Amino acid sequence: GAGVSQSPRYKVAKRGQDVALRCDPISGHVSLFWYQQALGQGPEFLTYFQNEAQLDKSGLPSDRFFAERPEGSVSTLKIQRTQQEDSAVYLCASSPTGGGRTDTQYFGPGTRLTVL
Amino acid sequence: GDSVTQMEGPVTLSEEAFLTINCTYTATGYPSLFWYVQYPGEGLQLLLKATKADDKGSNKGFEATYRKETTSFHLEKGSVQVSDSAVYFCAHGGSQGNLIFGKGTKLSVKP
Numbered sequence: 001g002a003g004v005s006q007s008p009r010y011k012v013a014k015r016g017q018d019v020a021l022r023c024d025p026i027s028g029h030v031s032l033f034w035y036q037q038a039l040g041q042g043p044e045f046l047t048y049f050q051n052e053a054q055l056d057k058s059g060l061p062s063d064r065f066f067a068e069r070p071e072g073s074v075s076t077l078k079i080q081r082t083q084q085e086d087s088a089v090y091l092c093a094s095s096p097t098g099g100g101r102t103d104t105q106y107f108g109p110g111t112r113l114t115v116l
Numbered sequence: 117g118d119s120v121t122q123m124e125g126p127v128t129l130s131e132e133a134f135l136t137i138n139c140t141y142t143a144t145g146y147p148s149l150f151w152y153v154q155y156p157g158e159g160l161q162l163l164l165k166a167t168k169a170d171d172k173g174s175n176k177g178f179e180a181t182y183r184k185e186t187t188s189f190h191l192e193k194g195s196v197q198v199s200d201s202a203v204y205f206c207a208h209g210g211s212q213g214n215l216i217f218g219k220g221t222k223l224s225v226k227p
Contacts, residue, residue, distance in 0.1 A: 107159045
């Protein structure tokens with residue numbers, strides 16, 4: 001079956017531009033997560049949705065970052081006025097259940113964002 | 117705060133050598149523990165997991181045991197292959213269901 005897909009796979013932006021990154025989770029998955037992975041580092045949590053509700057956005061690094069999942073399926077991570085420090089791979093993951101106990105998360109291939 | 121510490125890489129081994137990648141964690145309560153693997157050019161995929169103390173996760177010849185007393189989840193494989201070359205990430209479940217990852221350990225296996 002189809003896994004998690006993300007688009008675009010690569011994005012180059014000039015400093016100050018806005019970008020939008022898309023995530024299509026596995027159909028029927030309740031939970032959706034966004035992570036940021038800097039070069040040579042492990043992924044770091046950004047935000048979490050259970051269906052359309054954004055339950056945790058504590059990892060978003062600034063108010064320039066915004067995420068939504070309006071119909072409980074596709075999600076978009078938007079970064080306004082991009083800065084060079086935003087350059088990273090942005091990973092999306094989904095899992096079939098919600099709730100506190102962690103289930104297996106299925107990751108997409110990521111979007112590599114480069115800000116010039 | 118919650119964190120995961122895993123051994124620094126890169127690790128270079130010859131084919132059929134024994135592999136250990138150390139992982140320790142700091143967390144509130146008893147989280148689920150995971151090893152994810154990232155093969156060259158591919159996305160993160162689950163390798164194995166354990167959900168409670170003394171559980172052993174296993175897959176593709178890899179094993180890891182959830183040790184509550186030492187807060188560890190070391191990854192082992194008895195005989196590595198060239199195809200095991202990848203970056204390995206240890207992770208634990210956070211309070212909101214998110215994953216908290218270590219920095220990753222790059223493994224290179226030479227024929």
